Amino acid sequence: MSAVSEAVTSxxxxxxxxxVRRFALTDTIFRTATRLSAILVLVLLGGVAISLITxxxxxxxxxGFSFLTTExxxxxxxxFGALAPxxxxxxxxxxxxxxxxxxxxxxxxxxxxxxxxxxxxxIGIAVELLAGIPSIIYGIWGLFVFAPFLQxxxxxxxxxxxxxxxxxxxxxxxxxxxxxxxxxSLILAIMVLPFITSITKDVFDTVPSVLKESAYxxxxxxxxxxxxxxxxxxxxxxxxxxxxxxGRALGETMAVTxxxxxAHRISASLFAPGTTISATIANEFTEADGxxxxxxxxxxxxILFIITFIILAIARYxxxxxxxxxxx
Amino acid sequence: xxxxxxxHQRRKRKNGVMMALCVIxxxxxxxxxxxxxxxxxxxGLSGLSLAVxxxxxxxxxxxxxxxxxxxxxxxxxxIGIVVGTPIGVLAGTYMAEYxxxxxxxxxxxxxxxxxxxxxxxxxxxxxxxxxVRPMGHFSAxxxxxxxxxxxxxxxxxxxxxxxxxxxxxxxxxxxxIGAPRWVVIRSVAYRAxxxxxxxxxxxxIARISGETAPLLFTALNNQFWSSNLxxxxxxxxxxxxxxxxxxxxxxxxxxxxxxxxxxxxxxxxSIFARSLxxxxxxx
Numbered sequence: 001m002s003a004v005s006e007a008v009t010s011x012x013x014x015x016x017x018x019x020v021r022r023f024a025l026t027d028t029i030f031r032t033a034t035r036l037s038a039i040l041v042l043v044l045l046g047g048v049a050i051s052l053i054t055x056x057x058x059x060x061x062x063x064g065f066s067f068l069t070t071e072x073x074x075x076x077x078x079x080f081g082a083l084a085p086x087x088x089x090x091x092x093x094x095x096x097x098x099x100x101x102x103x104x105x106x107x108x109x110x111x112x113x114x115x116x117x118x119x120x121x122x123i124g125i126a127v128e129l130l131a132g133i134p135s136i137i138y139g140i141w142g143l144f145v146f147a148p149f150l151q152x153x154x155x156x157x158x159x160x161x162x163x164x165x166x167x168x169x170x171x172x173x174x175x176x177x178x179x180x181x182x183x184x185s186l187i188l189a190i191m192v193l194p195f196i197t198s199i200t201k202d203v204f205d206t207v208p209s210v211l212k213e214s215a216y217x218x219x220x221x222x223x224x225x226x227x228x229x230x231x232x233x234x235x236x237x238x239x240x241x242x243x244x245x246x247g248r249a250l251g252e253t254m255a256v257t258x259x260x261x262x263a264h265r266i267s268a269s270l271f272a273p274g275t276t277i278s279a280t281i282a283n284e285f286t287e288a289d290g291x292x293x294x295x296x297x298x299x300x301x302x303i304l305f306i307i308t309f310i311i312l313a314i315a316r317y318x319x320x321x322x323x324x325x326x327x328x
Numbered sequence: 329x330x331x332x333x334x335x336h337q338r339r340k341r342k343n344g345v346m347m348a349l350c351v352i353x354x355x356x357x358x359x360x361x362x363x364x365x366x367x368x369x370x371x372g373l374s375g376l377s378l379a380v381x382x383x384x385x386x387x388x389x390x391x392x393x394x395x396x397x398x399x400x401x402x403x404x405x406x407i408g409i410v411v412g413t414p415i416g417v418l419a420g421t422y423m424a425e426y427x428x429x430x431x432x433x434x435x436x437x438x439x440x441x442x443x444x445x446x447x448x449x450x451x452x453x454x455x456x457x458x459x460v461r462p463m464g465h466f467s468a469x470x471x472x473x474x475x476x477x478x479x480x481x482x483x484x485x486x487x488x489x490x491x492x493x494x495x496x497x498x499x500x501x502x503x504x505i506g507a508p509r510w511v512v513i514r515s516v517a518y519r520a521x522x523x524x525x526x527x528x529x530x531x532x533i534a535r536i537s538g539e540t541a542p543l544l545f546t547a548l549n550n551q552f553w554s555s556n557l558x559x560x561x562x563x564x565x566x567x568x569x570x571x572x573x574x575x576x577x578x579x580x581x582x583x584x585x586x587x588x589x590x591x592x593x594x595x596x597x598s599i600f601a602r603s604l605x606x607x608x609x610x611x
Contacts, residue, residue: 023508030510034422037415038436041484044477045439048450051457106353114347115354125602127357132598133364133591134538136565140572140587144580145367190360197357221343244445251447253541254569278449278541285456285545301453305446312442320438 048305056299058291067299073264073280075288080296082303084264088274089304092181092256093249095270096188101242103189104196105231111197112204112230113222124201131194139258142187143179147259150186151178155271173269177261182270184260188252192245199241203234203322240318247312251304253278277304365591372588375581380589384553385567388576394586396553397567400468403555404547404563405537407472412479413529419480420487425513428492437488444481451477452542460546468554468561471547475536482535486528490521523604530601534594540565564590 059080060067070081111124155176162168207230215225231238261273262283275283277300288294379393386392419440423433455474460466494517502512518525548560549570564586571583 023511027508027510030513031422031426034418034426035432037418038422038427038432040415041419041436041440041443041480044480045443047458048446048454051454052450055453055457103353103356106350107357109347110350110354114350123354123358125599126361127354129595129598130357130361132534132594134540134565134594136538136540136568137364137368137587137591140568140583141364141367143572144371144584145363193357193360221339223343223346224339226346247445251445251449253447253449254565257569258572278447281449281453282541282544285453286548298453298457301450305450308445308447308450309442312445313438316438316441 052298052302052305056295056302059295059299062292063296067296068303071264071266075284075290075293078290078292080292082277082296082300084266085275085277085280085300086303087266088181088260089250089276089278089307091270092184092188092260092274092276093246095182095185096192096249097242097246099186099189100193100196100245104193104241104245105200105238107193107197108200108204109226109230111201113226124198127194127197129194130190131198135191135252135254136258138187138191138255142183142255142259146187147178147183150183151176159271170268171270174267174271176271177273179259179261179273180271181260181274184256184274184276185270187255187259188249191252191255192249195248196241196245199244199319200234200238203237203241204230206237206322207233234322236318237322240315240322243311243315243318247308247315250311251278251308253282257282277301368584368588368591371581371584372586375585376588380582380585385551385562385571385582386578387551388574389578391578392582394564394567394582394589396550397562397564397586398589399553399555400547400550400561401537401564403557404468404472404475404543404561405533407469407557408475408479408536409529409533411472412476412532413483415476416480416483416528416532417487417525420484420491421513421517423484423488424491425509425517436484440481440484444485447541448478448539449541449544452545455542455546466546466548466560468547468557468559471543471561471563472557474542474546475539478536478539478542479532482532483525483528486531487521487525490524490528491517493524494520527601527604530597530604534597534601537597538565538590538594540569544569 063070063080067080067082068086069083070079071083072079072081073084074080107127111120115123155172155178158172159174159176162172211229211233212225215229220228256276257279260275260279262275262279263273264275264280267274281297281300281304285294285297288297379391380395381393381398382395383391383393384396385394419436423436427433451474455470455477459470459473463470498516498520499512502516503509507515543563543566547563547566549566550560550562554561568583568586568590571579571586574580
């Protein structure tokens with residue numbers, strides 16, 4: 001009797017031990033798999049950096065630092081410089097941000113302060129849907145609908161308006177092509193608008209009601225509360241959202257490729273066609289013959305990667321600060 | 329007294345002007361959406377017919393459809409999701425469950441957020457250097473890998489966020505009845521966060537099904553039907569890009585129709601994804 005029960009418990013202990021060991025093993029496997037996946041995210045970014053550097057090595061070692069300061073881009077003589085694309089990228093993105101920031105903040109104010117409550121969610125979603133539309137759609141719309149509209153109505157008017165004013169007449173000069181730097185900037189502004197709006201709205205929501213109510217309590221108008229309380233309180237977060245939008249605008253490819261005109265030159269007029277880093281790569285990469293040509297295009301990619309990495313890192317750092325503030 | 333009144337009125341007037349500007353800003357935002365959708369429907373709908381879904385992309389100047397492009401897009405999107413989702417979910421699980429307070433998680437979260445908004449054309453260049461150059465030719469599988477790299481950050485982000493929302497009391501209850509950690513994660517945490525994780529995957533599908541830039545020099549394009557993953561494959565976005573910039577009217581019409589199909593798919597997916605989590609927010 002006792003021998004039997006002893007046998008049963010000992011075999012039970014053995015199976016229990018085996019089960020516990022199997023559990024521990026599976027847990028270790030699962031934990032390792034999750035950890036490796038997390039590390040893979042880091043490896044991906046490292047891999048992107050390394051592959052861009054090795055791919056662009058030939059061009060960078062041939063042209064050196066002058067790659068950044070040369071305007072000429074000549075596949076025939078194999079002389080490449082990145083100045084025109086860098087200029088185009090920075091100018092179009094900067095104008096886009098200048099247009100999108102006031103509108104984005106305006107929409108955020110509308111959504112948090114003015115909009116009737118039942119409409120908030122639908123309008124918020126509608127603006128965010130703008131972010132979901134693929135960039136090629138903006139491109140085809142910009143090329144066939146928006147650019148002809150600008151060419152026939154807006155641009156001739158603006159050229160006529162500024163033709164006598166020194167300085168501005170250079171900025172808005174030349175034949176109205178429709179496509180060009182300014183058209184790209186406008187399309188980019190529409191594309192980054194939802195990013196800026198949704199982040200601004202989120203950080204506006206972190207403002208403690210007590211702060212706003214005390215301002216209203218001493219008789220401030222909605223605008224004064226926004227200007228003197230909400231915006232100062234959320235400044236860092238708004239800047240983070242703007243930087244995030246800027247990062248998007250700098251790297252945006254397809255929409256710009258359609259409407260910028262792909263001309264490797266720097267002209268003072270915003271109506272003139274130009275090019276950006278991403279548009280150059282998208283247009284020329286598959287047709288690039290010759291190692292040096294391809295390598296120069298990869299070098300452009302490396303420059304874009306470095307610029308956006310810095311901008312996005314700053315953006316995330318700023319948003320991290322507002323997150324910890326909201327959490328505390 | 330009169331100056332005080334005028335100050336009050338001035339402030340009220342300024343408030344009225346600024347608030348009107350905010351309403352106008354919101355109007356501009358909504359108007360753009362309406363304008364773009366309106367143009368898409370107007371130009372795209374006239375070309376929408378059964379032939380679009382049953383015929384191959386035509387040579388210049390002839391009528392045809394988009395069947396091979398639609399097929400290619402679906403195949404590469406599915407492979408991209410199948411490859412990217414498990415990695416993303418596992419990485420998000422590590423960040424929210426095993427390593428919630430570890431240094432690695434902070435670093436991965438920062439890098440992941442940067443990958444999330446990194447230019448997709450850079451990913452295309454990366455996969456070109458990684459796969460296309462060593463293999464010596466463009467291929468559908470390279471395109472799918474490029475898409476999966478875009479999927480990972482989206483899924484990592486939503487998985488981590490959703491798992492962080494699961495109350496710790498649920499995990500503790502699981503652990504208290506003796507379940508090992510991975511069983512708790514699988515049967516308690518995943519189950520509680522399921523709708524959120526699915527939303528993340530749907531948003532990832534919505535994102536990659538419209539992506540053009542990473543496919544341009546990985547999967548390239550293909551005028552013909554091809555189900556060979558080791559060969560160039562057509563995709564809807566790249567076909568739209570090629571057709572829209574062509575001088576042929578038939579091609580441009582197909583580009584508009586393709587654009588309408590992509591937009592409806594993407595918007596449908598993101599509205600559906602939002603409706604999955606939206607209900608919970610309202611509660």
